[in-house]
Amino acid sequence: MEPEKNNLRYVPKSVIKRLALYCRILHRIEMDGLTRISSKILAQFLGITPAQVRKDLAYFGQFGVPGFGYNPHDLRIHLKKILGTDRIINLAIIGVGNLGKALLSYVGFKTQGFKFIAAFDLDQRKVGRKINELKVSSINELEKILKDSDVDIVVLTVPANAAQEVVDRLVKCNITAILNFAPIRIDVPSHVRIHSVDLAMELERLSFYLR
Amino acid sequence: MEPEKNNLRYVPKSVIKRLALYCRILHRIEMDGLTRISSKILAQFLGITPAQVRKDLAYFGQFGVPGFGYNPHDLRIHLKKILGTDRIINLAIIGVGNLGKALLSYVGFKTQGFKFIAAFDLDQRKVGRKINELKVSSINELEKILKDSDVDIVVLTVPANAAQEVVDRLVKCNITAILNFAPIRIDVPSHVRIHSVDLAMELERLSFYLR
Numbered sequence: 001m002e003p004e005k006n007n008l009r010y011v012p013k014s015v016i017k018r019l020a021l022y023c024r025i026l027h028r029i030e031m032d033g034l035t036r037i038s039s040k041i042l043a044q045f046l047g048i049t050p051a052q053v054r055k056d057l058a059y060f061g062q063f064g065v066p067g068f069g070y071n072p073h074d075l076r077i078h079l080k081k082i083l084g085t086d087r088i089i090n091l092a093i094i095g096v097g098n099l100g101k102a103l104l105s106y107v108g109f110k111t112q113g114f115k116f117i118a119a120f121d122l123d124q125r126k127v128g129r130k131i132n133e134l135k136v137s138s139i140n141e142l143e144k145i146l147k148d149s150d151v152d153i154v155v156l157t158v159p160a161n162a163a164q165e166v167v168d169r170l171v172k173c174n175i176t177a178i179l180n181f182a183p184i185r186i187d188v189p190s191h192v193r194i195h196s197v198d199l200a201m202e203l204e205r206l207s208f209y210l211r
Numbered sequence: 212m213e214p215e216k217n218n219l220r221y222v223p224k225s226v227i228k229r230l231a232l233y234c235r236i237l238h239r240i241e242m243d244g245l246t247r248i249s250s251k252i253l254a255q256f257l258g259i260t261p262a263q264v265r266k267d268l269a270y271f272g273q274f275g276v277p278g279f280g281y282n283p284h285d286l287r288i289h290l291k292k293i294l295g296t297d298r299i300i301n302l303a304i305i306g307v308g309n310l311g312k313a314l315l316s317y318v319g320f321k322t323q324g325f326k327f328i329a330a331f332d333l334d335q336r337k338v339g340r341k342i343n344e345l346k347v348s349s350i351n352e353l354e355k356i357l358k359d360s361d362v363d364i365v366v367l368t369v370p371a372n373a374a375q376e377v378v379d380r381l382v383k384c385n386i387t388a389i390l391n392f393a394p395i396r397i398d399v400p401s402h403v404r405i406h407s408v409d410l411a412m413e414l415e416r417l418s419f420y421l422r
Contacts, residue, residue: 014258020415029394078265084418085397091414099313103410106310107371110245112411153417154341160318177417183319186241193420195413199314200323201404203302204231206364209404 011059018056019079021046026076038069085113090150091120094166095157096126096136099181103155104132114153118145122162139166146173153177160184167194222270229267230290232257237287249280296324303329303362305377306369307337307347310392314366315342325364329356333373350377357384364388371395378405 025045039053052206057063060082080086120139127138154175163182178194188194236256250264260365268274271293275281332349338349374393389405399405
């Protein structure tokens with residue numbers, strides 16, 4: 001069944017956040033050779049109620065069969081379509097320091113269908129170098145290169161004090177999705193999505209269990 | 212009021228996950244100069260119901276005043292105590308490639324009270340070098356150095372095919388908390404906590420909004 005695309009703008013952010021998680025869990029279940037899974041088991045993996053799982057999925061149409069559950073493969077394919085990750089998604093990265101270089105070679109991006117097609121840095125010594133077969137361009141050429149490219153999402157790995165200025169330029173280039181690693185709050189117009197990755201938060205969660 | 216420590220083992224994982232998020236939001240609210248916040252506003256930030264916020268916090272004692280809400284500063288200090296992040300937490304990192312180097316200099320860790328006290332690598336050319344004033348040790352010395360140190364959490368940034376073997380060694384060294392960046396499933400005994408960071412998941416969530 002096709003997801004009802006008209007209603008997607010009303011889906012809560014927390015549900016979208018869980019969609020990618022559902023995909024991972026379903027993939028793992030598939031790899032384990034299982035051909036069905038209940039909302040109860042899915043709920044256990046996520047630490048929510050089975051009713052919440054059914055409500056989450058109901059935003060996107062009718063999946064699964066009452067009393068049988070879901071087919072993990074079919075459900076995952078559906079969710080990938082909804083997320084828009086059933087096609088290659090083009091990335092650009094800005095800031096080719098240690099983190100930038102690490103992300104450019106991060107295997108997990110490639111296996112999930114993400115592809116870096118542009119990389120930028122301010123440092124002229126890095127410009128022209130190749131990292132993972134991708135040539136680093138000067139940040140001065142940002143507007144020119146983005147205009148002619150099909151970049152979907154920009155990954156931002158610049159120092160905190162440079163982040164806002166770079167984002168302002170990206171917004172003018174009609175970039176609407178940014179993954180930010182700079183530990184600073186950035187303002188964007190309401191039509192632009194910026195997600196900030198906070199790596200310290202994962203450590204804080206682990207700290208709880210040290211007692 | 213002191214949190215009821217006896218009951219902490221029954222706190223659902225999803226609640227612990229939200230605690231660090233509450234801390235971030237409360238900090239932001241404090242910085243904005245606000246001296247009270249309702250469970251309704253907290254709930255909006257997290258995309259959950261106000262009842263869920265009150266239920267989450269009730270695991271740890273009685274906070275806030277009905278009809279008034281919470282004092283953001285006091286609540287944050289309480290939550291940090293519960294998370295165990297009201298003291299310096301010592302980290303070791305294994306694998307000093309690009310990602311390892313980036314994490315060693317990640318400002319966000321330091322500001323949240325995390326401190327790297329040991330770094331290891333297999334590559335003998337890296338051993339003895341200093342990164343952010345921390346000397347890289349040989350992985351051959353892992354057991355010896357961990358035995359005499361107060362490492363709380365190990366950050367794992369080794370290639371996927373080396374991850375399980377390193378984790379087995381860490382478990383033997385009585386390490387009970389691991390933050391894993393290797394894109395692979397790792398088995399640990401039930402008393403060990405391993406959290407895996409999946410950077411592709413953030414991109415998938417952004418993809419949804421590209422439509």
